[in-house]
Amino acid sequence: MKPAERLKIPPTPMPEQDPAERIHNVKEVPLGYTPEMAMKEAQRCLQCKTPFCVEGCPVGIDIPGFIGAIEEGDFRKGVRILKQKNLLPAVCGRVCPQEEQCQQVCTIGKAKKDPCKAVMIGKLERFLADWERENGEFETPPEVRKTGKKVAVIGGGPAGLTVAGDLIKYGHEVTVYEAFHKAGGVLVYGIPEFRLPKAIVQTEVEYLEKLGVKFRYNFIVGKTAPVQNIVEEHDAVFIGTGAGLPRFMRVEGENLLGVMSANEYLTRANLMKAYSFPYTDTPIVKGKKVITVGGGNVAMDCARTALRMGAERSLIVYRRAEEQMPARLEEIHHAKEEGVEFHLLNNPVRLIGNDDGWLTGAELIRMELGKPDASGRRRPVPVEGSEYVEEADALIVAIGNSPNPLVPASWPELEVTGWGGIIVNEATGQTSVPGVFAGGDIVLGAATVILAMGHGRRAARAMNLYLSSGKWEDLESALSLCRAEVR
Amino acid sequence: MHEILFKERLGPDITLYTFHAPDVAAYRQPGQFVLMRISEDGERIPITIADVDREKGTITLIVQSVGKTTLELAQKEVGDSVPDIAGPLGTPTHIEKVGHVLCVGGGIGTAPLYPVAKAMKEAGNRVTSILGARSADLLILEDRMREVSDSIVITTDDGTKGKKGLVTNAIQELVDSGEKFDQCIAMGPPIMMKFVCLLTKKLGIPTIVSLNPIMVDGTGMCGGCRVTVGGEIKFACVDGPEFDGHLVDFDEMMARLNTYRSHEKQALEKFSDHSGCKLEASLKGGK
Numbered sequence: 001m002k003p004a005e006r007l008k009i010p011p012t013p014m015p016e017q018d019p020a021e022r023i024h025n026v027k028e029v030p031l032g033y034t035p036e037m038a039m040k041e042a043q044r045c046l047q048c049k050t051p052f053c054v055e056g057c058p059v060g061i062d063i064p065g066f067i068g069a070i071e072e073g074d075f076r077k078g079v080r081i082l083k084q085k086n087l088l089p090a091v092c093g094r095v096c097p098q099e100e101q102c103q104q105v106c107t108i109g110k111a112k113k114d115p116c117k118a119v120m121i122g123k124l125e126r127f128l129a130d131w132e133r134e135n136g137e138f139e140t141p142p143e144v145r146k147t148g149k150k151v152a153v154i155g156g157g158p159a160g161l162t163v164a165g166d167l168i169k170y171g172h173e174v175t176v177y178e179a180f181h182k183a184g185g186v187l188v189y190g191i192p193e194f195r196l197p198k199a200i201v202q203t204e205v206e207y208l209e210k211l212g213v214k215f216r217y218n219f220i221v222g223k224t225a226p227v228q229n230i231v232e233e234h235d236a237v238f239i240g241t242g243a244g245l246p247r248f249m250r251v252e253g254e255n256l257l258g259v260m261s262a263n264e265y266l267t268r269a270n271l272m273k274a275y276s277f278p279y280t281d282t283p284i285v286k287g288k289k290v291i292t293v294g295g296g297n298v299a300m301d302c303a304r305t306a307l308r309m310g311a312e313r314s315l316i317v318y319r320r321a322e323e324q325m326p327a328r329l330e331e332i333h334h335a336k337e338e339g340v341e342f343h344l345l346n347n348p349v350r351l352i353g354n355d356d357g358w359l360t361g362a363e364l365i366r367m368e369l370g371k372p373d374a375s376g377r378r379r380p381v382p383v384e385g386s387e388y389v390e391e392a393d394a395l396i397v398a399i400g401n402s403p404n405p406l407v408p409a410s411w412p413e414l415e416v417t418g419w420g421g422i423i424v425n426e427a428t429g430q431t432s433v434p435g436v437f438a439g440g441d442i443v444l445g446a447a448t449v450i451l452a453m454g455h456g457r458r459a460a461r462a463m464n465l466y467l468s469s470g471k472w473e474d475l476e477s478a479l480s481l482c483r484a485e486v487r
Numbered sequence: 488m489h490e491i492l493f494k495e496r497l498g499p500d501i502t503l504y505t506f507h508a509p510d511v512a513a514y515r516q517p518g519q520f521v522l523m524r525i526s527e528d529g530e531r532i533p534i535t536i537a538d539v540d541r542e543k544g545t546i547t548l549i550v551q552s553v554g555k556t557t558l559e560l561a562q563k564e565v566g567d568s569v570p571d572i573a574g575p576l577g578t579p580t581h582i583e584k585v586g587h588v589l590c591v592g593g594g595i596g597t598a599p600l601y602p603v604a605k606a607m608k609e610a611g612n613r614v615t616s617i618l619g620a621r622s623a624d625l626l627i628l629e630d631r632m633r634e635v636s637d638s639i640v641i642t643t644d645d646g647t648k649g650k651k652g653l654v655t656n657a658i659q660e661l662v663d664s665g666e667k668f669d670q671c672i673a674m675g676p677p678i679m680m681k682f683v684c685l686l687t688k689k690l691g692i693p694t695i696v697s698l699n700p701i702m703v704d705g706t707g708m709c710g711g712c713r714v715t716v717g718g719e720i721k722f723a724c725v726d727g728p729e730f731d732g733h734l735v736d737f738d739e740m741m742a743r744l745n746t747y748r749s750h751e752k753q754a755l756e757k758f759s760d761h762s763g764c765k766l767e768a769s770l771k772g773g774k
Contacts, residue, residue, distance in 0.1 A: 179706050181524060181571040189704075216510075218573035220706060223519075224510050244708035248720065255713060255720070255739055257746045264709035272703070273528060278757045281530035281556055282703075283750030357742035406706055406725065 003046050007111060012041040014123050019337040023307040026193040026275050029334060030094075030123075035075070038127040042071035044108055045119045052105035053121060058454030059162075061085040063102055063121055070124055079132045080139070082125060087165040087208070088158065088453065090133060090200045091187060093126025096450045097328050116329065133203055140210055144171040149467045152177060152234040154221045154407060157185020158449045159240035159440025161204070162456030163463070164213045170464045174212070177219045177230070182271065185242055186441075187449065189271040190263070192301050194308065198270070222410035236435050236463045239422060240456065243441035244404035248397055249293065253351030258285055258359035262298045262398035269305050287394025289313045291362055293348055294398030295325040298446075300332060302396045303340045314340045315390070319347040319367050319380045345369070345380065349387060351395060361391040401446040408442075421445055427476045429459030434472045437463055488568040492545060497627045500552040501595060502561050503537070509544030511536070511574045517602040518580030518697065518729055521546070522705040524571040525560050532556055533702045535599035535728070536575060537628075546572070549598035549627065555754040576705045577728045580695070582606045586669035589661075589692065590616040590636070591654050591683055593675020597628045599697050600674040601635070607672070608635040615666065616640070617657045619679070623648035654679060655686050668692045673732060677744065681737035688733045696732035698723045700740060701747065714740050 015031045016022075022029055033041065045067040053063040062081050069078035082089050098104075099115040102122075109118025149172045153160040156178035164174045182188050184201040209215065221230055221241075231237055246261035248254055265284070268274040272282035290306035292299050295318035306314040316335070318325060321344050325332060336342070345367040352361045366386035369378035403420045415423045415432035422431055422438040429437040439455030441447055462475055471478065493505035511521055515536055522531045538547040552561045563569070580603050588607045592600040597618055608614045616636040620626045621644045633639055640657045641649025650657060654675075662668075671694040673683040680696045687694040700712040700723050707725035714723050717734035721727060 179573065180704070181573070189708075218571050219510065220573065220576065223514075223574065223576055225514060244704075244706065246708070246710045248710065248713075255715060255743065257743060261710040264703055264711045267703050267709055272530060276528070277750065278754045280528040281526075281754060283530075283747040283754070285746065356745070357739070404707060 001043060006044055006046055007108065009040070009044045011044070011117050011120055012037050012123075014120075019339070022194065023304075023338050026308055028197050029194050032130055033123060033127040035073070035127075035131070038070050038124055039073060041120050041124060042067045045071070046107055048107050052107065053102040053119075056102040056105040057085075058101065058450050059085050059457050061102075061125075066128060067119065067121070067124055070128065075128060075131045075135075076139075078128045082128055085457075086125075086453070087162060088204050089125050090129035091158070091196060091204060092450055092453070093122050093124075093129055094196050094200075095187075095191060095448075096122055097448060098122035099329060101450070129200075133200070141169060144169060146173070147171045147467065149173065149235040150233065151175070151463065151467070152230050152237045153240065154230070154237065155179075155185060155240040155242055155440075155442070156183035156205075156215065157240055157242050157440060157452065158187060159242075159442075159452040159456040159459075160185070160238065161208060162453045163238045163240065163437075163439070163460045165208055165211065166457060166460035167463060168208070168211045168213050170460075170467075172235075172464070172467060173214075175214045175216060175234075177216050177221050179218070179220045180271065181217050183215055183217070185240075189267045190298065190301070192266065192270055192305050193275070194304070195301065220406070222407050227407065227411045231433075231435065236437065236467055238429070238456075238459055238463065239407055239431070239436065239438040239442055240440045240452070241404050241407050241442045242452075243401040243444075243446040245402040245420070246397070247400045247402060249348060249399060251348055251350050253353055253359070254397070256351055256353040256359040257357050258287065258394045259351060260285065260394075260396060262292075262294070262302050262396055263401065265302055265396045266298070266305065269309070275308060284309060285394050286310050287392065289315070289392045290394040290396065291315045291317050291348075291390065291392040292396045292398055293317050294400070295320060295327060296398065296400070297327045297331050299396075299398035300327045300335045300340075302398050304335055304338055306394070306396070307338055307340065311394075315343055315392070316340055317343045317346050317348065317362070317364060317390075319345065320377065321345055321369060324377045343390070347380070347382065348395075349382075352389065359393060359395055361389045362395060363387055363389050401441070403442045403445060419445065425476055427458065428462035428479060429455060430462065430472070430475060435466070488570055489572045490568045491563055491565050494563075494565050497549065498625050500561075501549065501625070501627055502552070503547060503549045504560075505545050505547050506569070506572060507544060508546045508572045511572055512539040512541050512544050512546050515539050515546070515575035516579035517582065517606045518599075519575035519577045520599075520705075520728060521548070521572050521574030522576065522702065523548075523569060523573075525556060525563070525569045527570060529570075530556055531571075531573075531703055531705070533576075533699060533705060533724075535697065535699070537598045537601055549595065551595040554751050555758040558755070558758060573705065576724060578726065580606065580672075580729055582610050584611040586612065587667060588612045588614050589658070589668040589671040590614060590632075591658065591671060591673040591675070591679075592616065592618045592628075592632070593654060593673075593679040594620050594625055595627065596673075596675030596679070596697075597626075597632065600672065601628050601631055603672055603674075604632060605635040612670075613637050615661065615668070617642065617654050617661075618649075619643070619654035619657070619675070621645065653682070655682050658683065658686055658690075662690055670695070671732075672696075677737055677741045680732060680735075681741075684732040684735070684737070694732040695729050696735060697729050698727055698735065698740060700743060714743075
């Protein structure tokens with residue numbers, strides 16, 4: 001097929017559950033490509049000689065490679081190519097912000113001047129991962145020679161799972177220490193079932209177990225055992241404990257009943273399956289009119305979860321305008337389709353309750369956009385005298401998370417930034433403590449799954465070199481030397 | 488899985504369990520708690536650790552059956568298991584020799600109080616204890632508390648044992664009789680802790696309380712357990728569970744405990760119905 005012909009093929013939309021129907025269930029919203037749809041979409045890829053998409057991918061997946069395999073109809077081959085670089089394709093295909101990464105630099109997208117019209121890389125990635133899961137056996141990579149080195153991974157989220165998967169393939173003995181009773185981190189407690197079915201995460205974790213990764217659940221490093229023990233018992237340690245410290249607004253009335261952090265709301269709904277209460281035991285506040293404060297993906301997740309929990313009205317209150325919302329376009333689009341109301345350029349100044357301490361409403365103030373701030377976005381400024389009361393019986397605070405202080409607090413030698421992020425060498429993930437690496441949201445603050453996985457990948461490579469050479473100093477230059485040799 | 492190795496009924500709805508949990512036992516210190524899940528669809532409930540045996544790798548928990556989960560737990564027997572016990576969590580009690588320590592335990596609150604009283608005694612303090620309950624059958628750990636206390640006062644609301652009255656009456660009487668306390672540790676129902684704190688503040692006795700608000704993860708991640716202490720938001724799971732009682736906003740904390748009251752009722756009704764059905768079925772089967 002000629003490039004001009006490929007360019008003419010329109011993007012293949014993925015079928016989705018009808019909005020009116022889906023707000024009454026927690027099943028996944030996009031239903032996935034059929035093999036025919038995937039092969040048609042794969043034809044749109046120009047197989048560029050210089051694939052910008054690969055550079056746009058934080059873990060450097062051979063994107064034209066796996067898309068080529070789909071076009072040929074050789075899905076097994078596609079899976080193999082995909083899994084060389086990405087252990088969690090079923091997850092990333094669903095939750096990566098492709099429009100800001102691979103699809104943003106895709107030649108087709110550039111030609112159409114819209115990353116949403118680029119080759120649907122994420123959807124194709126998801127297709128292959130789903131195909132593998134639905135078509136029987138996972139291929140396990142060939143046995144590797146054991147090195148006898150022991151690695152501890154603290155935190156079983158996206159960064160930790162990536163490190164575990166990579167290091168087990170290098171032949172090291174890997175143990176993941178997970179505080180919860182399930183591995184997956186934000187993939188299981190945060191991202192809702194309708195966006196990422198938990199069975200998928202479970203399959204990926206089981207795959208790692210099959211490779212030999214050991215999981216220690218309910219193990220809170222720094223509490224269940226001192227960090228020093230973990231360091232002494234292992235040859236290298238990776239900290240991937242995430243951004244699990246919810247920020248609150250610090251306004252009057254924030255401790256009223258019915259006011260909760262996004263982490264609490266989503267953990268109850270997802271990890272603890274409160275959507276099935278009373279068939280499961282964990283309750284959740286079911287507001288009739290729910291306000292979610294914030295403009296990121298987490299806020300969209302909360303507002304959409306509220307609808308599924310039976311809210312008659314679900315409102316997003318965000319202090320900036322829609323253009324400045326950090327949420328993915330797809331999430332905003334899905335939320336709107338489902339009837340989430342967007343109250344933009346509004347900010348809560350205080351929360352109001354009744355005599356029993358239950359929330360009855362939020363006093364909001366209108367905002368307007370002023371001059372750009374440090375983030376480059378125009379700073380929202382309150383409009384004096386514009387306060388009004390919006391009634392609500394539940395309010396979810398989704399204004400972000402800070403790195404979880406539990407591990408750093410019990411580890412004085414570990415250097416952290418003013419906002420609590422662990423300080424690392426960006427190329428290697430090395431912390432201030434020899435033998436200890438870190439990555440993901442504990443370093444970045446609240447970021448994305450794929451960035452955490454990118455961190456994990458880089459740290460794993462450095463950890464492998466450290467484990468074989470025993471040299472902590474100059475690991476970064478040794479690493480670039482290695483890469484040069486490979487090339 | 489964590490097997491129940493020992494079970495003993497301490498009162499009408501109060502049960503002592505010893506669980507196999509070597510990871511939790513290994514580094515646990517007084518004042519810490521666990522989060523337990525008793526089934527695959529279970530909720531995570533916080534329970535203070537009453538005692539541990541490191542050599543045997545066991546922990547002792549004392550639980551009052553008040554809701555669906557704790558009732559279901561009470562139906563488990565020695566040899567049964569629960570899937571998850573995570574911990575030890577929370578900041579341990581600050582133990583030091585201060586002189587004369589007053590330990591006040593109300594009802595089930597004596598369970599978390601016991602390890603702290605014991606540690607305070609071992610640190611060389613003189614320990615006076617007041618144990619209170621609504622009624623004699625709700626008093627627990629009296630013998631064990633006696634072992635670690637230099638003197639002990641029992642109070643019951645209905646006068647079925649010890650002095651009739653509240654623990655606050657007993658505190659006032661001790662102070663009136665000339666006793667001087669350098670530190671008070673109060674653990675029990677929030678309303679008891681509130682009134683103990685009001686009194687000890689007046690009497691000028693520094694007071695530590697152990698709070699048990701609603702929790703999910705216990706690692707500072709959800710903020711469900713937030714309490715106002717000295718005008719600041721604190722997370723009981725990581726900043727506590729023990730706080731300076733004179734600074735705690737008890738009214739707010741007690742209100743927040745009601746968040747899921749209707750859910751708790753619903754879960755309990757469903758559980759009772761289900762248990763009732765089973766009972767009925769077994770009766771029919773017997774005929």
